[in-house]
Amino acid sequence: MGCDWSRVSLTGHVGTGVSPVQASQLAPVLGGTKVAALCAAGQPRRLSPRGLWNLHGIVIPTGAERSERRGGTLCLAVPEQPPSCARPGRWDTCPYVGGGRLLIEGTIFMQRINLGDFELTAVSDGIYHLDGGGMFGVVPKSLWERKLPADARNLVPLGLNSVLVRTGSHTVLIETGVGNKLSEKMVKIYGQPAHLLQELNAAGIAPDDVDIVINTHLHFDHCGWNTVRQGDKIAATFPKAKYYVQEGEWKHAHEHQRDAVSYITENYDPLVQSGQMTLLRGDAEIVPGISVRVYPGHTRNMQAVLVQSGGQTACYISDLIPTSAHLDLNWVMSYDLYPIETIESRKRYYAQAVPEKWLTIFTHDASVPWAHVVEDDRGKMAVRA
Numbered sequence: 001m002g003c004d005w006s007r008v009s010l011t012g013h014v015g016t017g018v019s020p021v022q023a024s025q026l027a028p029v030l031g032g033t034k035v036a037a038l039c040a041a042g043q044p045r046r047l048s049p050r051g052l053w054n055l056h057g058i059v060i061p062t063g064a065e066r067s068e069r070r071g072g073t074l075c076l077a078v079p080e081q082p083p084s085c086a087r088p089g090r091w092d093t094c095p096y097v098g099g100g101r102l103l104i105e106g107t108i109f110m111q112r113i114n115l116g117d118f119e120l121t122a123v124s125d126g127i128y129h130l131d132g133g134g135m136f137g138v139v140p141k142s143l144w145e146r147k148l149p150a151d152a153r154n155l156v157p158l159g160l161n162s163v164l165v166r167t168g169s170h171t172v173l174i175e176t177g178v179g180n181k182l183s184e185k186m187v188k189i190y191g192q193p194a195h196l197l198q199e200l201n202a203a204g205i206a207p208d209d210v211d212i213v214i215n216t217h218l219h220f221d222h223c224g225w226n227t228v229r230q231g232d233k234i235a236a237t238f239p240k241a242k243y244y245v246q247e248g249e250w251k252h253a254h255e256h257q258r259d260a261v262s263y264i265t266e267n268y269d270p271l272v273q274s275g276q277m278t279l280l281r282g283d284a285e286i287v288p289g290i291s292v293r294v295y296p297g298h299t300r301n302m303q304a305v306l307v308q309s310g311g312q313t314a315c316y317i318s319d320l321i322p323t324s325a326h327l328d329l330n331w332v333m334s335y336d337l338y339p340i341e342t343i344e345s346r347k348r349y350y351a352q353a354v355p356e357k358w359l360t361i362f363t364h365d366a367s368v369p370w371a372h373v374v375e376d377d378r379g380k381m382a383v384r385a
């Protein structure tokens with residue numbers, strides 16, 4: 001673009017990992033200025049105030065580059081002079097900019113890619129924290145913490161990633177996060193970030209615009225925004241949408257088994273009763289290009305969502321591979337009800353997704369909403385660099 005950029009870095013993570021807390025920490029540094037650009041960079045460094053008074057406009061990359069580079073540290077690209085290519089509030093290009101999202105002064109950016117004729121936008125309900133041991137099962141901490149460092153309480157940050165698919169004919173929302181109906185006790189444990197509607201709004205989507213909602217399963221962190229409280233009633237958050245889940249999953253939610261604590265009936269029973277939620281029996285096409293496929297393991301009837309257009313495929317694989325740190329066949333969560341089946345399902349998934357170059361969408365990765373999975377030289381699954 002012919003812009004002369006110099007760079008300063010600040011501590012913080014690109015991806016859904018930027019929380020409002022971090023944004024408010026940035027606010028005093030940034031003052032009333034707007035961010036010129038942000039990009040992925042190397043190791044975290046302290047924010048340098050140099051040149052910040054030149055900040056203006058908001059520049060985010062366009063096209064494929066946006067989704068190609070992931071994770072890492074936020075980096076502000078600071079123009080010495082106001083560049084003509086810096087325009088507030090729109091996507092634009094700069095030589096250093098990678099994918100990412102940042103919440104500053106109420107402005108949200110999210111990753112967006114085209115898949116054939118479809119457009120995919122990664123939106124998030126925010127970040128929550130779970131025990132690292134729960135997330136990695138029998139894997140020794142000395143191994144998993146290299147990929148996902150835990151805090152002093154052994155908690156690891158996790159994303160609540162949803163994907164919005166615009167097919168041209170339909171607006172499809174895959175997964176609906178934690179929502180805002182948690183009990184006080186659950187809020188104490190998990191927090192209640194409740195960002196999803198705000199992020200959808202930033203993506204230009206009102207609740208009325210969504211005509212299909214797909215839940216991979218009914219654990220509370222995957223279907224929370226299915227419904228909202230209106231007075232003493234429960235109402236559909238997306239009033240014009242048809243909702244979909246597997247019938248077996250819905251039945252299981254009522255069986256009071258080991259994971260009973262993860263189910264909140266208000267997230268789905270009112271929709272089943274009103275007929276707004278369809279209970280599926282096995283693999284199914286929802287609309288052209290959007291289908292579901294059952295991969296047992298995490299629960300018996302958890303379904304992944306396949307998005308296919310123009311010969312390309314993306315797959316919201318949900319808790320079968322919750323983050324990009326869970327690619328190894330045997331790195332199975334303690335939460336999984338059927339860990340051996342998780343391994344078998346992952347094998348079945350990789351056998352198709354790797355050779356066919358599917359884009360894998362991670363439900364709980366706080367910084368990598370999606371990536372292509374490849375087999376490295378040692379036969380290990382890895383995210384394509």
Ligand SMILES: [Zn+2]
Pocket residue numbers: 217219222298319
């Ligand atoms: Zn789950």
